[in-house]
Amino acid sequence: MILKLFKRLMFLFMLPVILPSTGSIAQTQSSIAQIQNKIVPGELWPDQNGNHIQAHGGGILKMGNTYYWYGEERRKGLDSNYRYVSCYASKDLMNWQFKGDALKMTDPHQLGKNWVLERPKVFYNSKTKKYVMYMHIDGQVKGMEGNYKYAQVGVATSDNPAGPFQYLKSFRPLGQESRDIGQFVDDDGSAYLIFEDRPVKGFHIAKLSDDYLTVEKEVCLIKAPLEGGAIVHYKGLYYAIGSALTGWQANPNKYATATSLSGPWSEFKDIAPPETKTYGAQSTLMLKIVGSKTTSVIFMGDIWRPKTQWDSRYLWMPLEIGDGKLWLPEPKPWTINVKTGECTSPI
Numbered sequence: 001m002i003l004k005l006f007k008r009l010m011f012l013f014m015l016p017v018i019l020p021s022t023g024s025i026a027q028t029q030s031s032i033a034q035i036q037n038k039i040v041p042g043e044l045w046p047d048q049n050g051n052h053i054q055a056h057g058g059g060i061l062k063m064g065n066t067y068y069w070y071g072e073e074r075r076k077g078l079d080s081n082y083r084y085v086s087c088y089a090s091k092d093l094m095n096w097q098f099k100g101d102a103l104k105m106t107d108p109h110q111l112g113k114n115w116v117l118e119r120p121k122v123f124y125n126s127k128t129k130k131y132v133m134y135m136h137i138d139g140q141v142k143g144m145e146g147n148y149k150y151a152q153v154g155v156a157t158s159d160n161p162a163g164p165f166q167y168l169k170s171f172r173p174l175g176q177e178s179r180d181i182g183q184f185v186d187d188d189g190s191a192y193l194i195f196e197d198r199p200v201k202g203f204h205i206a207k208l209s210d211d212y213l214t215v216e217k218e219v220c221l222i223k224a225p226l227e228g229g230a231i232v233h234y235k236g237l238y239y240a241i242g243s244a245l246t247g248w249q250a251n252p253n254k255y256a257t258a259t260s261l262s263g264p265w266s267e268f269k270d271i272a273p274p275e276t277k278t279y280g281a282q283s284t285l286m287l288k289i290v291g292s293k294t295t296s297v298i299f300m301g302d303i304w305r306p307k308t309q310w311d312s313r314y315l316w317m318p319l320e321i322g323d324g325k326l327w328l329p330e331p332k333p334w335t336i337n338v339k340t341g342e343c344t345s346p347i
């Protein structure tokens with residue numbers, strides 16, 4: 001006991017020697033200060049370096065016990081000739097480590113200065129051992145008619161989750177126009193691309209090919225003009241959510257259910273009080289966490305700030321879900337234990 005106390009005192013006396021400068025102490029303190037023990041919807045969300053996470057319109061891939069969050073990288077000072085997809089890694093969904101730009105590329109199809117790369121989503125193909133990224137590729141000339149007409153998905157692959165991804169091609173899935181995309185991996189491992197199709201006023205659920213490099217077949221066309229499409233399979237029922245087509249402006253997101261992915265799908269209902277316009281957020285994914293005690297489903301949405309995109313925020317909240325009902329509770333700080341699957345609100 002006395003020996004232990006002596007050792008501790010010695011360690012304290014030795015600290016200035018172990019830490020070479022006050023700068024290091026400050027650094028240690030600031031990195032301690034950056035440990036996140038909760039998710040605070042709508043606030044700045046610092047990564048391990050204290051920078052606001054840049055993974056807008058994102059998606060999640062889980063490999064082992066690591067979650068990878070990919071999204072549109074819109075930090076200040078980026079070279080405007082390029083579009084960037086970021087990759088972050090986490091083991092607890094609260095603390096995220098920036099792994100760098102997973103994809104960085106110039107206009108691949110001569111779409112013009114304001115070309116668009118949005119909503120990147122990454123799948124892992126266990127047969128080819130490739131990470132396969134899908135993204136919305138488009139042309140957009142600000143304020144001009146005839147923009148946003150390319151309407152294709154781009155595909156890039158990598159051998160590593162953090163990239164670098166190599167861009168392969170773009171195409172119109174099933175020959176249809178495709179803008180906002182979403183990803184869904186069913187419990188049997190089958191991977192699907194969700195894509196919004198304006199001419200048919202609906203969104204498609206399409207199965208990916210064996211190598212994930214293309215879209216193999218249509219599973220369902222949900223005849224509802226929705227974007228930001230996301231699906232989760234929870235206790236024997238499929239839940240699909242999406243937002244209305246109001247550009248960057250928030251609107252009341254809606255959900256429908258079906259016992260089979262191919263439908264029939266129920267009517268769409270509000271996921272939150274409509275006057276809150278989904279608390280200012282737009283859906284991008286529903287993340288299912290299967291824990292030892294319970295299964296939680298997290299709504300992942302973007303609170304866009306179109307004029308200051310680098311400052312766009314995130315609304316992540318555990319959903320109230322089950323028996324055909326889905327509800328996004330009023331946002332407030334919360335925590336998750338990914339091992340048990342339990343979500344709680346901090347006091």
Ligand code: DGJ
Pocket residue numbers: 057118119180227228246247248282
């Ligand atoms: C809504 C989409 O969901 C976003 O990803 C983005 O494309 C904006 N529209 C552009 O107005």
